[in-house]
Amino acid sequence: MQKLNDSEVRWGVIGVGNVCEVKSAPAMNLVPHSKLVGVMRRDEAKVKDYASRHGVPKWYTDAQQLINDPEVNAIYIATPPNAHLEMTRMAAEAGKPVYMEKPMARTHSECLAMIEVCEKANVPLYVAYYRRALPHFVQIKELIDGGAIGEIRTVHVNMKQVVEPEIITMLENNWRVVPEIAGGGYFFDLASHQLDLLDFFFGKITHASGFATNQAKAYAAEDLVVGSFVFENGVLGTGNWCFTSSHSAEKDEIILDGSTGQIRFATFGKGEFTLIQDFQEPQHFHLSLPHHIQQPLIQSIVEDLLGTGTCPSTGVSGARANWVMGELVKTKIA
Template sequence: MIKLGILGIGRIGKIHLENICTRIPGATLIAAMNPSEEGRKFAEKFNVPLVTSNAAEVIQHPEIDAVLICTPTNAHADYVVQLAKAGKAIFCEKPLDLSLEKVLSTLEVIKAVGVPLMLAFNQRMDPNFQEIKQCIVEGKIGKLHTIHIISRDPAPPPIAYIESSGGLFMDMTIHDFDMANYLVADEVEEVYAKGVNLIDPEIGKAGDIDTGYVLLTFKNQVTVLIESSRKAVYGYDQRLEVFGTKGMMKAENPLKTTNQFIDHTGVHLSQNLNFFIDRYAASYLLEVTAFIEALQQKKPMPIAGNDGLKAMLLAIAANKSMHEKRVVKMSELLQ
């Protein structure tokens, strides 16, 4: 039985907390921290033994094996370092930090101490995307040629969030950068990106874009096209298509129901799911389950700190490409 703690009981923290307490038999949650009373009351509903506003009580708890970090981004790296020095295994929501320098220094601490670290790029765990990955590995699609990833939110976040998010490529498209790395399993050679404001001029005033396009060229000549948008009027839009010498495979959007209404105007399907909490409910459960199983079986983490670094570097390259209006070679970074 893996004994867990959790830091942060907001929107994502609540999902993980409830899953651990009700759906993951190999783990038990013995401590939870949240600054506000609302989050602490949520943990108390699940009879978590220690509920506190003091992170140190969780970090230094002698019985805890591993801790989930679900706090705002600006606290991630500091908590990772503190937990690593306390000898705890770590599950951290993405990203480690918005500063490349701080991410690199944090990963150096992890390497020096040697504790397990898993980053929560939960979309890898989606059963639909997992099936596509398996078909690629088994050679059913043949030699990969192209991948097309579409990621559109139902509505933009508040401007206050935009201002502190790191930008569309770092905040939103970073999941798609990780997915591209995961599916292609090679190194990106070149990045070309464009970004515009088509949805809300206030997003532009906040220094960000709301619509982005990125073309990744891998060393094995596979190309990945990623489309990102902050607003789709029809709901959350997450689709994926891979094309190779033996065929094509795609993952479509799951809908709210499988019902169809048919009349003289045609066939009418149900709506898209509302947002990521609905769309990726299964993957949130599966990623924490994978973290627990890796600890139990003493195996490498399925999504390591270096995976997060690779996705972050692609976001940095995409921003550089967009602002400088040119192709950016990945060799230009970290020189």
């Protein structure tokens, strides 16, 4: 795969919405040999405001114009998923590497099409599954690989959230629960992070099945998914995702059970996890998270593009999360 024949990654961002305020784009000016040089949004007032507040020298209301800017040599696509394939094709045809927000696309077939266009154009494709680079998850992987809890037996994901009032009252602005835009509901938005993280720990999931339903009828997308899955190394897993839960049942926890211990953590927490080894007191870890949460992953992308390192989250790995989600929601319960 062709990397950059340059000494600096000069980013152009398509879709500077909320995710670009703190989580991602500002880090592009903090990573060595990286610079944010242009941003795009269809709303001229909003893109001008973003560029002014973040000190970005160029702004556009047309994605193709940003992509064609000769100063821009890498594209970050931060739009909702329904635009990912089209924007990836445009960037790839211009010969520019692509960094894609998650979930990678609405469907696994769209992911495969994105991989294909990038391979044809010989440009790298990365996905914003930034948990692969966060320090506490890297440490958990090191503990797993080092045998801290023995042979892994099972994995369980337990995700429960309430329906917040603003989800209903502002539904027309909440693309995350519009399947035509997002591919599904909050399961696609949040479980994608969890399933990709487990892929990082244990390798790809080779079998998955489940049931999905719209139980509360608060919006069009599924709000309850249960399922099971098998990793390529033989580890078995289960998951229960409910997005219309009671306050008393709210939960964000993944449990990794091994032959000699257990690791517990929240996917969307504060850099904390607990290690429980047989016949020992539990150990609680708390690692600091970066202010710009995507910065470690963005740094790995810059190093990968410049030939000084590797990135753990690619189009190939990102597509696997979409495949698993598709299998888990395949059977719909009325």
